[in-house]
Amino acid sequence: MEQACREKGVPSSLxxxxxxxxxxxxxxxxxxxxxWPEAxxxxxxERGILPSPAPACGDAPSGTGAPPEHGGNECARP
Structure with a gap:
């Protein structure tokens, strides 16, 4: 299947x-x-089909201090 996609110019990943x-x-x-789901x-x-995944908690750069719903990058803590 991957080879057939490649031969037809269809983006694929195996x-x-x-x-x-x-x-x-x-x-x-x-x-x-x-x-697999994350891959x-x-x-x-990468193909613009879905928005870029949000960084995992702890992976986002710090700085704004604003809550995520307002464009910040603070992780929600229970």
Missing amino acids: HFYPSGGHGYGMEKRGQPTDK AEQWLA
């Missing part, structure tokens, strides 16, 4: 995971395939 099983992303199982989201964002 990932091989050494283990994982069925139902990727349905629950975290401590397998390499646990990262798919990133691929879609």
Whole structure:
């Protein structure tokens, strides 16, 4: 499938995971395939299909102090 897409100029990405099983992303199982949903989201964002994923809490640069809904980057804490 990936080769056919490439030959037709259709953007594609092929990932091989050494283990994982069925139902990727349905629950975290401590397998390499646990990262599949995020990889798919990133691929879609790179093509403008989805907005860029927000940085994970702790990954965002600090500075504004404003709440996220107002353009800030503070993580919500319980």
